[in-house]
Amino acid sequence: MGCYVNRNEFEYWVTEHLRMSGVYWAVAGLAGLDALDQLPSAPLLEFVDKCYDAQIGGYAGNVGHDVHLLYTLSAVQIAAIYDELDRIDADAVAAYVASLQQADGSFVGDKWGEVDTRFSYCALCTLALLGRLDAIDVDAAVAFVASCRNFDGGFGAVPGAESHAGQVFCCVAALAIGGGMAHVDQDLLGWWLAERQVPIGGLNGRPEKLPDVCYSWWILSATSILDRTHWMDAGKLRDYILSCQDWETGGIADRPGDWVDVFHTFFGIAGLALLGCGGLTLIDPVYALPEAVVLRLGLPRLFSVPPPLAINIE
């Protein structure tokens, strides 16, 4: 995958606060290429430990930053990939996540009160990975996500907010984990997601917007859970993702010719695997973890993938 972030560029430093997620994207991306041994795990796990706040029971985006649900999920995902969940104080983290649930079933991201269905997904996924879903009111969490459903079958960040492919992924995966698939109109949403494919082959996140590789992952995750991936053109989408790869660094950008980053690289790789491209490790679209990790944790498989495409990615 090559050098994924250049420390000499400004962009490296302005994403400092979300380094935890950066590590997760890198590690999960390597796992998708079956190349986890390319990065030594010890320093990464040490970094994860250093971002833990034992008083709160959550993880920060970087050393010296504040605890947030977003980075707590990333930390747990990293530990899960390395089979190191023992490092996590599951009781403390579960109590912290539970403390963020509101009376209407929603979740705030931290004590500062921002509500978003992204955080509902973070909460449900974190607790599912730790086997601690009993720590929260799952039915209330499902009901809140369902209340964010829109006229087009998609979901937004809060009730009344516009549908967005990233938010659709969070909500559909959250409902899959929480047993709330009855709240999804599979056909309407599956079709709306298929309509995200634009003439160049890539997927946009909302109607009449530009395509972007990261939506490949979010939309393919949702269509895999809904069993509707076959409603779009897998070959054209594969070609688009590959056209976003930069041949100098090997990384993948949002669009052809743009700067690459680790976020789009992971989502590109994971998307290709969900399209049925051979030679890649399947990333489970519900937990956003390699299939084998999810299997090891004894979690159910809540998605389906189409038959393999003819061309392998080697």
Next chain:
Amino acid sequence: MLHGRLKKKTPAALEAARAAKVAARVKAYRACVAKAMESRQAGSNDEAALETVTRALEMNSDLYSLWNYRREMLMARMADGRAEPADTAAVELAFTARCLRSNPKSYWLWHHRVWVMEMDGYTPDFAEELRLCGLMLDADDRNFHCWNYRRYIAGTAAVPDADELDYTLDRINANFSNYSAWHYRSHLLPRIHGPDFAASDSSFATTEFELVQSAFYTEPDDQSAWLYHRWLLGRSAAPPRLTAVIALPGPAPILALVFSVPVAGVAPTNVTVAPLPPTSPPLRWRPAHSGRLAGGLSPVWLATLDASPATLSVAVNTGPGIAAKDGSPLIDGVAMNAELELPGPATVVLELDAQLAAAAAARSDLLARELAACDELLDLEPDAKWALLTKAFILEALDPASPVLDTLYTCLLDVDPYRAGFYRDALSRRTLDAALADHDSASLSFALPAAGLVALGPRTHALASATALDFSGNPLRCLAGAEAFVSATALDLSSCGLRELGTHLADLPVLASLNLANNALHPDPAVAFAGLAGSPLAASLTALDLSGNDGYDTPAAAVAVAAIFPRLAH
């Protein structure tokens, strides 16, 4: 996360200068952030600390920990009287407005503004907030952060829905392609005029349809208005009704209830079965469709009886309890009760009430009018994808048997090849529906071989009482929907291109003979038949044809298959 940053090669001669500039910028930024973090560590709350945080956040509005620090400082200042809420708010609003100009999509930034709105002792100027939203939407009318903030302000300030509706109209008139504004209307209109407003023939419903039509006449390829139009048309969900009651023979007789659409809530409180011995425990109703996508809903529900009287009376209650996915409750058909003779197989089919058919026709005027609008567009542009598709959606509700639908979907395959899978599913569904319409419900067998079906669902429950089913030679993608074949004793799925069976057949109670010849089954029976060991299917299956599947002609394979299906005759 980098978005829209074109990778440009700086000419070698200029690269050193560029790199030096970047290095200086990085150095200044890092020094500033480090200083801010240090003053937080030290617990500082002086002007210098606040100023440093301001500079750092100006350079990067996503430094959430510094927003947190900033709020901690401001709260302490207001608590000890060093600062007044009104002054604090004025500074913070000006500051965030400045940051929003360069970073209009920062979640943290928008949330800081919400925090200011909710500060103790501060009375916000909501009109000013709405004005700011207007300016930001002038710059980018699809910024969903801004739309969300606007809705938050409108909600907090109790702005009348009608005013917000007017605002969305202004936005749409400025740009028909504003999906964000159409979306907002989908929330506002039902709040103002009630959930069924579009189906009424009121003037605002007519005006709304005219607005959408002028949008798609102007921009026939823009999907915003078409997606909204589809919603306005309604999803024509006919309320669920009971269509058949079936009794199946066996060591313990099984009772099946068949509904017109998937329902939930079938329970002893809603279904009366008599006579049963007084000692019998309440019947346990289970959904035939229980996969991960069923969500607890199923068109077919089963219960095993622990007694076998000569005749059985079954009555299903309407009203709350049994309901479809959208919450609509079971409605009264001609008869909601059935008398069955045991042991089965026995089926009582319940026909649709004529009154119900009349109610469904009420919507048809609206649909006919919108169909005409599509036709008008298609006269000008015969290949207009959205007009073709919308016409198909309307015909599905208005005249599902119309052969025009096949023409439309076939045409869409050409016009819109990226979504070929969607149109192929539709054509396949139509083929099956046409055969079901011709099917005599009294007949116990149904055959639709080599008809090009790619899927079985979603109306397979019309075949719940058939005992012999033949779908051979259809290129089936999966077997979803086969759960409904509860009466089937023989099922032919030969030459269907199946790679694995899945668990859709797992709970079929009486299936004895299954033909899987000439498929592409995975050579490992543990994969091909995953999840079936110990299932009701494994207990009932006595004949399984696996000829013509690679790897299944060896004694080892036979042993492995027999381990899953122990009753197979060798």
